[in-house]
Amino acid sequence: MNNRRARERIWQLVADASLVVLLLVVGLAGSVTAYRALALRAADQQRELLSAMGQSIVGAFDLQQVRAIEALQVTAQMLSTQPNLTRDQFRRYGASLLGESSTMTLLEWQPVVPRAQLAAFEQRAAQEQPGYRVVEPAGEDGGFTAPQPRDVYVPVLYSWPESGAALGVDMAFDPRRMRSKLLARDAGAPLASETFALIRRGQIGAQTQGFAVSAPVYRGSRPLGVEARRAALVGYIAGIIEVPELMREASLRANANELDLFVYDRDGMQRLIYSSTGAAATGSDERDTVHSVDVGGRPWHLVLRPRPGFVGAGVDELPLAALGAGVLATLLVGLAVARSLVIRRRLERAEAVLAERTRHLTNVLDGTEAGTWDWYRDAERLNVNERWAQMLGRSKAELEPVSHKTWERLCHAGDLVETLRQLQRHLDGLDERYSAEFRMRHADGHWVWIQSTGRVVERDAEGRATRLAGIHMDISRRKADEQRMHDDARALEAANRQLRDLAIVDALTGAFNRRHFNDVCLAALVGAQRGQAVALCMLDVDYFKAYNDHYGHQAGDVVLQKLAQTLKDGLRRSTDALFRLGGEEFGIVFSATSAESARQFVGQLSAALHVQAMPHEQSPLRIVTASFGLAWWAAPTSHLTPETMYAQADTALYDAKRGGRDQIAIRCFLPGEGEQVEVPDTVR
C-alpha cells in the first residue's frame, strides 16, 4: 500500500516536473523565437537605415560633383570664348564659382604651353604676376625647381584663391595627374583624377589628399572627334576637391556621424582614399554596406560601417529586452505553475488523508454501531446520523428537524434531571467530558438505555460553548446484563444466607443448632472477659416420650416448634441466642448482670410456657412443662470453655429433673468464691 502510494507520488512529481519543464522550454523557445524575429527585423531596419544613409551620401557626392562639373564646364565654355582671360577676370570668376561650391576648394587655369612658347609665356605671366615662373616639385621633401624639358607644359597660370595655389607648377611633371587630363581632353568632358597629395606653394607633401576635376578648354566651340579635340586644346580648367572636406560634407548631409566611412578608388588597384577612423577598415562586418559612386568618371566604393553608438544599437536593445522579458515571464509563469502544482498536490494529499480519516472514522463508527450527534447550541440544531435514530426504532427523516428538544422529548423523565446535571458539569468545566446514561423511548414503546459521551468542540470569543459533539451507544443489553447480575447477586446472597442458616439453624424449630452453639458461646465468653457476666440455661421438655407416645411424633414436633417460638419471643437482647441442643433439649446463652436477674429471666420463660398451656394428658400438670438448669458466671476467666458451660448447665438441668421437673436449678460462679449451688425452685 505504502509502496503504491510512493510510486504514485513519484509519478506525480515526474509529471509535474515535466509540465513545468515543458512550459519553460516552450516559453524560452518562444522568447528566443521572438528575439530572433525582432533581431532580424532590427537588422533589416539597420540595413535599410544604413542603405538609406549610404544613398544619401552618394546623393550628396553626386550633387557636389554635378555642381563642380557644371561649374567647370561653364568655366571651360567661358574660356573657350575668351582665351585671353586676365588675372582679375579669373579672380572674380573663381570667387563666384567657389562661393557656390562647398567642396571645391581651388580653381585653376592650366593653359597648354608648347616648349617653344614657354619663355614667352613666362614673360607674359610675369608681367601680370611678378616673379611668375614655370616650376615643378623638386622632390618629396618640398621645394620647386625649373621643369624638365618636355614638349608641352601645363603650368598653373591663374588660381583662386591664390594663397593656396601652386602657381607656376607644371602639371606635366606627374603622369598620374596628367592621365585624367588627357582622357578629359580626348573625351571632351570633365574627368576626375585619382587622389593624390595636393600641392600648395611651399607645402608639397602636406598630405592633404584630394583630386582634381579637369575640364578641357578648346579653341572655339567643342570640337568633334579626338584628333580635333587634341588639336583645338588650349588648356584645362581644374577644380581641386579636398577629400576630407568632401567626406565631411557628405557625412554631414547623410547625418553619418554614427558611421565609419571608408572610401576606395576602384580604378586599377583598390586604394583607400579616405577613412573616417584614420585607418583602413579592418576585416569585414556583416553590417557593412557598400555603395558605388562615379566621381568624375572614377569608380569609388563607399563602405559604411555602423559604430557601436549607431542609432541602430537602440534597435538592438528591443530584441534583447523582449528576450529578457520573455525569459523572465517564462520563469515567473513556470515558478507560479510549479508553486500551484505543489499547493495542489499538498491539497490532494491533505484531502486523501482526510478521506482516509473519515473512512477510518466511519469504519470505527460502523464497527461500534455508535450514533453520532453534533449539537449547535445557538441554532438549536442537532445533527445526528442514521444510526442515532435507528437505535430508537426510527429513521432520521422521520425525526427531522432534530433539535435538542427532540432528545428531551424522547428522554425518560426520570433520567432527564441527572443527565442535564452531567451536561452542566461539563459545560462548567468540572468534567473534562460529558458522559451520561439515560433511557430513550423506542418507537414500539419500550425504553432503550443510551450511553451518551461527548465534549465541547467550539466556543465563542467569550469562551461560551457553542458546539458539542459526541456519540450515543445502545447499552440496553449491558444494562439488562447488569440488572440480571444484580438480581443474581441478590439471589445468591439470599441462598448463601439460607445455606448459612441451614448450617447453623435447626430446621424444625428455627433455633440455632448444636454446631453453632460453640461459636456463640465463645463469642459470649470473649465479651464476658471484658468484665461482663454470662449465663447458659438448658431446658428439657418434661415427659416428652409420653407425649409422643400419646399424641404422636408429629404433634411432638409441633410442641417443640411452639416451645422454641415461646422461648425466642422471650429473649431480650440481640445477643441472646436460643439453641436446640438435642431431641427435646434446648439451651439459651444470654447475659445477666446478676444471678437473680438471670433466674428471673428464666422464670419468665418458664411462665411463658405455662401460659401456652399446651395440653399434655400424660403430665401431672396436664400441660406441657419443661425443666431448666441455669449456670451463671459473674466474671468468667479465660479458662471457661463452652464445654464447661454446657456441663455445668447440664448438671443444673439434671438437678431440676431430679428435683421433680417443671423447675429451675441454678449454679452461680462468683469470682474467687468458687461455685455456689442453689436448690432448684418449682415453677410457680
Ligand SMILES: Nc1nc2c(ncn2[C@@H]2O[C@H](COP(=O)(O)OP(=O)(O)OP(=O)(O)O)[C@@H](O)[C@H]2O)c(=O)[nH]1
Ligand atoms: N416428636 C418428637 N419427639 C422426639 C424428638 N426428639 C426426641 N424425641 C422424643 O423425646 C423423648 C425423650 O424421652 P426421654 O429421654 O425418656 O425423656 P422424657 O420422656 O421426656 O422424660 P423426662 O425428660 O425424664 O421427663 C423420646 O421418646 C424421643 O423419641 C423429636 O424431634 N420429635
